[in-house]
Amino acid sequence: MTAPSSSRPLAGVLWMLAAGLAFVGVNGTVRHLGTALPAAEGAFLRFAFGLMFLMPALLPALKAGFSPLVWRLFAVRGALHTVAVILWFYAMARLPVAEVTAIGYLNPIGVTIGAALIFGEKLALRRILAICVAILGALVILRPGLREIQPAHLSQLGAAACFAVSYLFAKRLSGLASASAVVAMMSLTVAIGLAPFAALTWVPPTGTQLAWLATTAAFATGGHYCMTRAFEAAPLTVTQPVTFLQLVWAAILGMAVFGEPVDPFVMLGGGLIIAAISYMTWREAVLKRAAVTPAANAAKY
Known part of the structure; x- marks a missing residue:
């Protein structure tokens, strides 16, 4: 992938702002549907x-075919993502929008831990400290011992863990298939994985519910597109801090639309998690620049 141009930081920020708004739209539409449909069916x-939006990318990928290894990786990732999506839909229908958003920020921390356990990546002291700060942020959000931990809280924590491992498989697949194929195949495998769970608890949806879920899919597709454009336009050190605004918008949405009071502990905990992620991202970028910067006396071409 071509390194993003440093001359387009504003474009990266704007694309990430759009992505954040789109993902808050996903949260809002699912929260609006609530528990009217079972989590597996809604997902x-x-x-x-x-899949309808991704069909132009899916059909050529299926026609070209994949190796047995890639098919296995797609299948395992689809299974992980299936579990994650069911858990997320369950939590989103029962918890405040801002709370689900804040706990979801743990995904990159899970990716970091998973990369060390699965790929053998080293955990430097800075990463360990950042993980500790993020865990502290999660404890601030959940406040165990000070309030009851609901099944929905555990569900969202489980979703964050499953999403993290799914992203690790996506990282492995990124070197074996195109980005469009990876995204399209994820949607296909997850839809197949969800089908039997949805059939077990199927409730005939209304036209209004179908329209809201189609809107959810449109928001999700648009969010991933905008996020990809943000990564192309600017480095993560520029775009990563912008993701914190998603928590602010989620809190505003929850308060204005669903009457959910703004929880200062959720905002503080989410801020700690985002600070930890932003620090890790910044340090990795600094070290990468140091590794490729030639010495002062090196020959210049």
Whole structure:
């Protein structure tokens, strides 16, 4: 992938702002549907609509085919993502929008830990300290011992863990298939994985519910597109801090639309997690620049 141009930081920030708004739209539409549909059914319909948007990328990928190894990786990732999506839909229908958003920020921390356990990546002291700060942020959000931990809280923590491992498989697949194929195949495998769970608890959806889930799929597709454009336009050190605004918008949405009071502990905990992620991202960028910067006396061409 071509390194993003440092001359387009504003474009990167704007694309990431758009991505954050789109993902808050995903949260809001699912929160609006609430518990009217079982979590597995709602998730299945969302991914089924998503497949419609991704069909132009999916059909050529299936026609070209994949090696047995890639098929296995797609299948395992689809299974992990299926579990993650069901858990997320369950939590989103029962917890305040800002709380689900804040706990979801743990995904990159899970990716960091998983990379060390699965890929053998070294955990430098800075990463360990950042992980500790992020865990502290999660404890501030959940406040165990000070309030009851609901099943929905555990569900969202489980979703964050499963999403993290799914992203690690995506990292492995990124070197074996195109980005569009990876995204399209994820939607296909997750839709297939969700189908039997949805069938077990199927409730006939209304036209209004179908329209909201189609909107959810559109928001999700648009969010991933905007996020990809942000990564192309600017380095992570520029775009990563912008993701904190997603928590602010989620809190505003929850308060204005669903009457959810702004929880200062959720905002503080989410801020700690984002600070930890931003620090890790910044330090990795600094070290990468130091590794490729030639010595002062090196020959210049």
